[in-house]
Amino acid sequence: MSYINSSLPDTSDRMLFAVPKKGRLYDQCLSLLADIGISFNRKPRHDIALVSNLPIALVFLPASDIATYVARGNVDLGITGLDIIRESQAESEVAELTRLGFGRCKLQVQAPLASPYKTIEDLKGKRIVTSFVNLTIQKFKQIERTDEITTQVRFVSGSVEAACGLGLADGIVDLVESGDTMRAAGLHAIDTILETESVLITNLSPRFPKLAEIIRQRVEGILTARRYVLCQYNILRNGLERACGVAPGRQAPTVTSLEQQGWVAVSVMVEKRELAEKMDKLKEIGATDILVLEIANCRT
Ligand SMILES: Nc1ncnc2c1ncn2[C@@H]1O[C@H](COP(=O)(O)OP(=O)(O)OP(=O)(O)O)[C@@H](O)[C@H]1O
Numbered sequence: 001m002s003y004i005n006s007s008l009p010d011t012s013d014r015m016l017f018a019v020p021k022k023g024r025l026y027d028q029c030l031s032l033l034a035d036i037g038i039s040f041n042r043k044p045r046h047d048i049a050l051v052s053n054l055p056i057a058l059v060f061l062p063a064s065d066i067a068t069y070v071a072r073g074n075v076d077l078g079i080t081g082l083d084i085i086r087e088s089q090a091e092s093e094v095a096e097l098t099r100l101g102f103g104r105c106k107l108q109v110q111a112p113l114a115s116p117y118k119t120i121e122d123l124k125g126k127r128i129v130t131s132f133v134n135l136t137i138q139k140f141k142q143i144e145r146t147d148e149i150t151t152q153v154r155f156v157s158g159s160v161e162a163a164c165g166l167g168l169a170d171g172i173v174d175l176v177e178s179g180d181t182m183r184a185a186g187l188h189a190i191d192t193i194l195e196t197e198s199v200l201i202t203n204l205s206p207r208f209p210k211l212a213e214i215i216r217q218r219v220e221g222i223l224t225a226r227r228y229v230l231c232q233y234n235i236l237r238n239g240l241e242r243a244c245g246v247a248p249g250r251q252a253p254t255v256t257s258l259e260q261q262g263w264v265a266v267s268v269m270v271e272k273r274e275l276a277e278k279m280d281k282l283k284e285i286g287a288t289d290i291l292v293l294e295i296a297n298c299r300t
């Protein structure tokens with residue numbers, strides 16, 4: 001049952017879209033919302049913001065709770081990490097609409113460098129501290145091969161890396177991206193439980209399936225636009241086949257005739273990470289006037 005609070009905005013006809021209210025995913029979520037054309041005005045200390053140009057209300061929640069709200073249908077759509085979906089045991093109750101390419105890191109078992117614990121087997125039966133109790137217990141059950149694990153798994157809500165130094169734990173399970181936090185705490189990784197990134201998820205019986213699909217398409221358009229550039233060049237028609245072999249594009253290059261006998265102009269999408277190499281090769285096989293244009297947005 002939900003209780004009506006008259007100071008809250010009316011969200012009854014709106015799709016509820018949960019986004020992290022702080023932390024590692026917050027800035028990238030806000031920039032994604034802006035890029036997909038979602039405009040909103042969030043009042044200070046309010047965790048619900050009405051979107052002005054779509055029938056959506058944004059709900060700002062802790063990233064670690066979003067999978068549960070989406071799974072239970074209290075919100076329709078959400079952005080959170082795969083790690084949180086798995087830890088919340090929500091993977092069978094949410095549908096993954098698209099991966100978002102940010103919030104990439106690993107959930108790793110870590111132990112003090114100056115300890116005898118060099119493999120996860122060495123930590124069997126010892127004290128582990130983590131914010132990911134379910135995934136940790138699951139992992140130790142696998143290595144202990146029993147339902148009754150002897151390893152003691154204790155929850156802390158943050159700064160997990162401090163637990164060994166302070167004597168609360170023999171090892172920890174925590175997220176690692178650059179590894180700076182782990183190294184600064186004198187720890188090293190001895191096993192990986194999960195590789196994670198952010199995902200857009202929806203409830204299995206969404207109340208607004210068409211709107212959720214529009215959001216998915218907008219997000220995928222922006223992610224593609226961020227990944228690719230548009231490369232344009234001129235080439236003699238007899239070099240076209242080789243050039244298309246070098247840069248075949250997502251579907252196929254667009255080829256138009258130039259007002260000069262035997263020459264064509266080509267437009268093709270190229271992944272940014274391959275661009276420099278492809279430009280070198282195109283130049284080598286006779287392409288001229290190679291231009292590269294940013295893609296602001298697209299639909300694929
Ligand atoms: N170092 C990191 N690099 C990339 N992604 C991360 C990193 N740390 C966490 N994440 C991702 O962001 C999610 C939220 O983590 P975060 O540490 O921001 O949690 P929080 O508890 O909500 O915020 P806070 O730490 O401010 O209390 C994680 O579950 C993970 O998916």
Ligand SMILES: O=P(O)(O)OC[C@H]1O[C@H](OP(=O)(O)OP(=O)(O)O)[C@H](O)[C@@H]1O
Pocket residue numbers: 023024157158159160161174175176177178179180181182
């Ligand atoms: O490998 P790194 O790049 O150093 O990142 C890893 C750290 O980032 C996360 O914590 P965060 O800094 O978000 O704060 P928290 O410990 O309060 O969760 C995670 O829990 C690690 O502590």
